[in-house]
Amino acid sequence: MQKPLVVKGTRDFSPQEMAKRNYIFDTIRQVYKLFGYKQIETPAMESLSTLMGKYGEEGDKLLFKILNSGDYLSGVTDDELTAKNALRMTRSISEKGLRYDLTVPFARYVVMHRNDITFPFKRYQIQPVWRADRPQKGRYREFFQCDADVVGSDSLMNEVELIQIIDEVFKRLQVRVCIKINNRKILSGIAEIIGEPDKIVDITVAIDKLDKIGLDKVNEELRAKGIADQAIEKLKPVLLLQGTNEQKLDTLRSTLASSEIGLKGVEEMEFILKKATLLHMNSDIDLDLTLARGLNYYTGAIIEVKALDVEIGSITGGGRYDNLTGIFGLPNVSGVGISFGADRIFDVLNQLNLYPDSSMQGTQVLFVNFGETEADYILPIISQFRQTGISAELYPEADKMKKQMSYANANTIPYVAIVGENEMRENKITLKDMLSGEQQSLSVTDSIKLFL
């Protein structure tokens, strides 16, 4: 016998878990629709030429590659076989891969359908993505992203709208969060001011770790990357930036006075923060310069959301990326988007037990089956229940009542309808409340009313 297993980093979802997950997906979907975003889907697999080189060297390694169909070794030369160079070999034996995120397939979609799209185009997409990295806390190899993007509009109002969406979703899910916001242009300005404009990636990766490893370790890492002590010293006041968002902006404005791009970033940030104050948002919004998470394709705002009550890393991320479609031959289309990490939000809601009872509601009434005569009598009645929107089921076999009751219990069905000889004679239904154990004899219409 073969032992059943799920693949590393993947999970099965039970009916109960699916009810919870759908509650999350439905909430996000409703809010997206409310703000005028339209849904699309793209295939699970994409051509490797679409995916490769979009996520950096590290990302290429984390792509799941799909072997070519048929004899995938037919195109491989003996030299390639003996060379044992995995990277080159991959190109010969695999031309498709599983999508790594939803943004790059979306960029491909926009370019391919540019003639059918009216810009600005607001789309949302809720689908799984796959990454071949090591699973650990809050990290899976198959997980769902819930993306919303706007392409073809440079207006910062889009950023404001996306922040509003984030606030609305977490308000509905009753999760307390902090929305962190930064701007790539400010980071560029900082790199410029300290005289290391080429090292912006190294700098941002290092300062991203500030709250995790502390200032000394960050400086150590910067030094290791070849950044001068002078520059590190100049960086210090920026890293230790304190106070309200307004105070931070003031400090930045004077520090970045000589950097054109830096000032542009400050200006953008100010616009977004000002508009956000008009929104009466539920969550705090916080200018955070240490927010520099990877994704080198962001060019403007960078957004990240952290749950306040659970330690789990970011549960939503996003930002502006100019010219993402450029690589596919459609230049000068700007995009900005966010992505809810449904699987992490699922973990958060599980830990805080934030699911409303209504989201877990399944069958409302189970009809006991006493045999064919009674079942025949029940069939039209149960149809009446369903037509009024009450989810009802008839137990499929005339098992012992104990077993049928246990079934209702195991499935947390709140009511059991008992219709046997007596009830048929009196044209009534005995309805048992499974929580209190009480039961009452009602006509069909009265029992339906009970649920409405």
Added chain:
RNA sequence: GUAAUUGUAGCUCAGUUGGUUAGAGCGUCGGAUUGUGGUUCCGAAGGUCGCGGGUUCGAGCCCCGUCUUUUACCCCA
């Protein structure tokens, strides 16, 4: 890719320096109870001790390999 860590019944876990036939609780199924579940009582089923190799008279326990779990780093949702 680097470094730890876990694996025994469906689930959670015991299992003594290496020594007879590997245990418990929960769950499942059956019965007490042929029109009443969630309580109680009785009973039963369920195991290649992750897998492969080695040491030993003898391995769940020791050694090697491999897979797996969880976690840190890298990177990321």
